[in-house]
Amino acid sequence: MRGLVIKNTGFWYTVLADDGAAYDCKVKGNFRLKGIRSTNPVAVGDRVVFADGWITEIEDRRNYIIRKSTNLSKQSHIIAANVDQAMLIVTVKSPETSTTFIDRFLASAEAYRVPVILVFNKVDILDADERHYLDMLCTLYDTVGYESIVVSAKHGDGMDGLLERLHGKITLLSGNSGVGKSTIINALVPDANLRTAEVSDAHDQGIHTTTFSEMIPLPCTSCDDTAQSWIIDTPGIRGFGTFDIERNELTSYFKDIFRFSADCRFSDCTHTHEPGCAVIKAVEEHYIAASRYQSYLSMLEDKDDGKYRAAY
Numbered sequence: 374m375r376g377l378v379i380k381n382t383g384f385w386y387t388v389l390a391d392d393g394a395a396y397d398c399k400v401k402g403n404f405r406l407k408g409i410r411s412t413n414p415v416a417v418g419d420r421v422v423f424a425d426g427w428i429t430e431i432e433d434r435r436n437y438i439i440r441k442s443t444n445l446s447k448q449s450h451i452i453a454a455n456v457d458q459a460m461l462i463v464t465v466k467s468p469e470t471s472t473t474f475i476d477r478f479l480a481s482a483e484a485y486r487v488p489v490i491l492v493f494n495k496v497d498i499l500d501a502d503e504r505h506y507l508d509m510l511c512t513l514y515d516t517v518g519y520e521s522i523v524v525s526a527k528h529g530d531g532m533d534g535l536l537e538r539l540h541g542k543i544t545l546l547s548g549n550s551g552v553g554k555s556t557i558i559n560a561l562v563p564d565a566n567l568r569t570a571e572v573s574d575a576h577d578q579g580i581h582t583t584t585f586s587e588m589i590p591l592p593c594t595s596c597d598d599t600a601q602s603w604i605i606d607t608p609g610i611r612g613f614g615t616f617d618i619e620r621n622e623l624t625s626y627f628k629d630i631f632r633f634s635a636d637c638r639f640s641d642c643t644h645t646h647e648p649g650c651a652v653i654k655a656v657e658e659h660y661i662a663a664s665r666y667q668s669y670l671s672m673l674e675d676k677d678d679g680k681y682r683a684a685y
Contacts, residue, residue, distance in 0.1 A: 374390050374391070374392075374396075374422070374423055374424060375390070375391050375420065375421070375422055375423075375432075376388040376389050376390040376391055376396070376420070376421060376423065377389045377418070377419075377420055377421075377588075378415055378416065378417055378418065378419045378420075378421055378428075378588075379395070379417065379587065379588040380417065380585065380586070380587045380588065381413060381415070381416065381417050381585055381586045381587075382585045383413075383585065384399065385397050385398070385399060386398045386399070386400070386415055386421075386428060388421060388423055388428070396423065396426065397426065398421075398423050398426050398427060398428050399426060399427060399428070400414060400415055400427075400428050401427050401428065401429055411439070411449045411450055411451050412449070412450045413450060413451055414431070415428055415431060416437065416451040416452070416453055416454045416586070417453050417454070417586040417587065417588055417605055417607075418437075418453045418454040418455040418456055418543065418545075418588065418605060419431050419432070419434065419454045419455065420432040420455065434454045434455055435455055435486075436454070436455065436456065436485050436486045436487050437451050437452075437453065437454040437455070437456075437485055438451070438452040438453055438456070438459060438481065438482060438485060438487055438545060438547070439451050439452065439481070439485070440452060440481070452545065452547065452586070452607055453545045453586065453605045453607065455543065456487055456543050456544065456545045456605065457488075457542035457543045457544065458487065458488045458489065458490060458538075458542055458543075458544050458545070459478075459482055459487050459488070459489045459490075459544065459545040459546075459547060460489070460490050460491075460492045460535075460538075460544055460545070460546050460547070461475065461478050461479075461489055461490075461491055461492065461547055461548055462492050462494055462546060462547070462548035462549075462552040462553060462554050462557065463475060463491055463492065463493050463494070463510075463548060463552065464493070464494055464495045464548075464549075464551070464552045464553065465493070465495070465499055465503050465506060465507050465510075466495070466498065466499070466503060467495060467498060467551070468549055468550075468551045468552065470548065470549055470552065472510075472664040472665075472668065473664075473667070473668045473671055474549065475491070475514075475668075476627070476664070476665055476668030476669075477668065477671075477672065478547065479519065479626075480618075480623070480626040480627060480668075480672065481618075481626075483625070483626035483627075483628070484618050484622075484626050487545070489519060490519070490520045490521070490522060490538060491511075491514055491519055491520070491521045491522070492521075492522045492524060492535060492557075493507055493510070493511065493521060493522070493523045493524070494524055494525070494526055494552055494553040494556075494557065495525065495526075495527070495552075495553060496523050496524065496525050496530065496531075497525040497527060497528050497530065507523065511523065513662055513664075513665075516629070517628050517629045517665070518628045518629075522534055522535050522538070524557070526553050526556040526557040526559075526560050527553075527556060529560065532557075532560055532561070535557075535561075536561060536591075539561070539591060539602050539604060540602055541600040541601075541602055542600075542602060542603075543588070543602075543603045543605065544602075544603065544604050544605065545604075545605045545607065546558065546604055546605060546606055546607065547607055548609060549609055550608075550609025551609065552609070554606060554607075554609065555606070558589060558604060558606055561591060561604065562589055562590075562591060562592065562604075565589055585608070586605060586606065586607045586608070587605070587606050588603045588604070588605050589603065589604050589605075589606055590602070590603055591603065591604060618672075620643070620673065621641065623669065623672055623673065624644065624652075624669075627665065627668075627669050629661050629662070629665055630644065630652050630661060630665070630666070630669055633651045633652045633654075633655040633660070633661065634651065634652055635651075636651035637649060637650050637651045637652065638650070643673065644669070645670065645673065652666075
């Protein structure tokens with residue numbers, strides 16, 4: 374039988390078969406002997422072949438999102454596969470999402486061909502200065518080429534616009550712990566009843582309330598719908614290491630840096646120290662945001678230090 378993996382609890386996978394029935398399955402042990410060195414050889418969103426409660430084959434993926442595993446004995450963790458888009462949930466405070474985290478996520482999504490929309494949540498708790506900073510972030514990423522949506526999931530502001538962009542798509546929701554993913558999903562799917570928790574005042578960090586990945590169907594908005602809309606809920610993440618990206622490819626995944634790189638004197642320019650570097654000049658002249666350039670440099674350092682190995 375064939376089906377779609379809609380839930381991963383670590384040891385068990387829920388597979389929605391093509392006949393509409395759901396089955397609990399495990400992974401055959403030999404999956405871990407085929408060179409797949411991730412913590413989860415099967416991911417939510419995978420199309421699989423299964424029989425008698427065992428997943429025996431993974432069909433080819435069209436894309437996936439991957440990050441550094443928290444398990445030091447492994448190299449990577451596949452967050453989700455075969456998605457139409459990702460929404461990165463961002464907050465200016467309680468907790469504050471760093472621009473480095475945003476940029477690392479965006480670069481990884483570019484590498485694996487996943488379009489991203491930035492969703493700025495908790496706008497209702499911002500003072501005037503914080504709202505000004507939020508507006509600056511929206512302008513920055515709009516200039517780079519990413520759409521931003523500003524919402525207050527708690528009060529419902531902006532949620533209609535968010536829902537419109539989910540229609541007919543499989544959408545991964547990701548972000549730091551505490552940014553309000555569960556609150557957003559509860560607003561979109563009232564029957565989901567996901568658990569939420571307050572952000573720690575002492576450390577300005579969220580508390581993990583989602584412990585596994587799951588695909589959640591959105592309510593049908595029209596009898597003419599031809600494709601089911603899904604959102605993928607994932608545990609909150611505090612760090613984002615990128616895999617399987619060569620040093621000389623990294624520029625390609627920063628849209629703003631890539632635009633200027635063609636004018637560099639040397640074709641193999643790393644944009645760190647070389648004479649005639651058009652990227653460094655663009656940073657100095659404020660055509661490229663300093664925060665974006667620093668994010669690029671931090672990812673180069675990851676590769677130099679050998680912190681992250683290839684996923685496969």
